[in-house]
Amino acid sequence: MSIDLETLYRDLHRHPELSFQETRTAGVIAQQLSAIGLEFEEGVGRTGIVTTIRNGDGPVVWLRADTDALPVEERTGLDYASTARGVDPAGTDVPVMHACGHDMHITAMLGALERLNATKDAWSGTIVAVFQPAEEYGAGAQAMIADGVLDRYPAPDIVLGQHLTPLPAGTIGVRPGTQMAASDGLTVVLHGRGGHGSRPHSTIDPVVMAAATVMRLQTIVSREVDPRDVAVVTVGSIHAGLKNNIIPAEAKLELSLRYPDDAARDRVLEKVERIVRAEAAASGAETPPTISTDHTLPPTINDADATARLVAAFENAFGAGSVVDPGMFTGSEDVSWFARESGAPLVYWFWGGIDPQTFADAVVAGTVERDIPTNHSPFFAPVIQPTIDRGVENLVVAAREFLG
Numbered sequence: 001m002s003i004d005l006e007t008l009y010r011d012l013h014r015h016p017e018l019s020f021q022e023t024r025t026a027g028v029i030a031q032q033l034s035a036i037g038l039e040f041e042e043g044v045g046r047t048g049i050v051t052t053i054r055n056g057d058g059p060v061v062w063l064r065a066d067t068d069a070l071p072v073e074e075r076t077g078l079d080y081a082s083t084a085r086g087v088d089p090a091g092t093d094v095p096v097m098h099a100c101g102h103d104m105h106i107t108a109m110l111g112a113l114e115r116l117n118a119t120k121d122a123w124s125g126t127i128v129a130v131f132q133p134a135e136e137y138g139a140g141a142q143a144m145i146a147d148g149v150l151d152r153y154p155a156p157d158i159v160l161g162q163h164l165t166p167l168p169a170g171t172i173g174v175r176p177g178t179q180m181a182a183s184d185g186l187t188v189v190l191h192g193r194g195g196h197g198s199r200p201h202s203t204i205d206p207v208v209m210a211a212a213t214v215m216r217l218q219t220i221v222s223r224e225v226d227p228r229d230v231a232v233v234t235v236g237s238i239h240a241g242l243k244n245n246i247i248p249a250e251a252k253l254e255l256s257l258r259y260p261d262d263a264a265r266d267r268v269l270e271k272v273e274r275i276v277r278a279e280a281a282a283s284g285a286e287t288p289p290t291i292s293t294d295h296t297l298p299p300t301i302n303d304a305d306a307t308a309r310l311v312a313a314f315e316n317a318f319g320a321g322s323v324v325d326p327g328m329f330t331g332s333e334d335v336s337w338f339a340r341e342s343g344a345p346l347v348y349w350f351w352g353g354i355d356p357q358t359f360a361d362a363v364v365a366g367t368v369e370r371d372i373p374t375n376h377s378p379f380f381a382p383v384i385q386p387t388i389d390r391g392v393e394n395l396v397v398a399a400r401e402f403l404g
């Protein structure tokens with residue numbers, strides 16, 4: 001039998017699930033893998049699935065697709081639009097949408113596995129296909145690794161993955177070196193001494209401490225990072241106090257940091273820590289601030305040799321001009337944990353899902369930023385074809401390039 005990929009995609013799109021809640025999604029994947037005739041393991045890293053195709057001696061190629069959706073209310077108006085709701089980690093009822101295209105990633109992966117399994121006479125080696133949950137939390141890959149996925153399956157000679165992006169359908173975006181930024185999410189708690197709002201001299205005011213800290217943190221990128229380098233310091237959340245006449249005991253800041261590599265990461269983290277501690281000291285804090293890391297995403301670095309090989313394979317399959325260098329994205333991904341932890345090279349590429357004519361018209365009108373919805377937008381609506389077929393072919397071409 002052959003999977004009806006368009007029906008599968010519409011079904012996944014209608015039924016998105018939040019990170020680490022991808023149970024129905026995992027059930028659909030399991031059903032399709034069974035139909036293809038592949039054995040698989042469910043519940044890897046909570047809601048992940050792993051399947052292998054063993055086909056004699058040869059390289060081990062890992063293919064990765066992520067499976068989770070986002071708390072976004074879909075506004076595409078498509079007849080297969082999501083009306084799903086979910087409960088987020090804070091216990092809040094939220095709308096849910098496949099606004100990042102992971103439903104397309106799953107669909108392409110299943111189509112590619114069916115094709116590769118049906119053409120075993122044309123290649124040799126082992127394919128390990130990883131359906132990874134919770135990419136949007138930056139936690140799914142590490143959950144699968146903590147669950148032993150790298151120990152229980154053949155170690156990769158290369159890790160490959162792809163992400164849908166607002167490029168014209170038919171175009172692939174990939175570059176050697178840093179493809180996506182590294183990221184850390186930090187929580188900073190500034191400890192003061194609470195008291196009556198009318199008697200500030202008897203307190204250590206964490207609100208003033210927090211305000212000074214936020215402003216000073218903004219000098220990292222403007223004054224301390226080389227203007228030729230990329231870095232982002234965002235304080236996305238600030239909380240202190242309950243009432244106007246009470247000086248609270250503490251203030252909490254949540255930071256999102258982005259940089260292209262580990263060296264830049266070390267430099268920025270050192271500056272953040274120095275400023276946070278110095279501002280607390282400047283306020284006379286008796287207890288030093290607490291700085292904790294909520295998540296860490298490494299940079300997504302494409303192996304130069306493997307990327308050159310893959311670009312040549314893509315151009316051979318899809319024609320000259322089908323591959324572009326999209327530059328480094330300041331977004332982040334957790335796919336590279338599989339490569340980092342195993343020591344294997346990684347190639348992670350982007351493929352377009354926008355109707356080429358619509359995209360070309362927007363380029364001519366100068367309205368790409370306004371009119372072409374990006375990932376995480378409530379209007380994100382990739383065209384079903386040729387996006388699905390190209391997603392399948394990308395994976396097949398890439399896997400075959402690195403298999404025997």
Ligand code: ZN
Nearest residue numbers: 100136375376
């Ligand atoms: Zn996303």
Ligand code: ZN
Nearest residue numbers: 100102135163
């Ligand atoms: Zn994504």
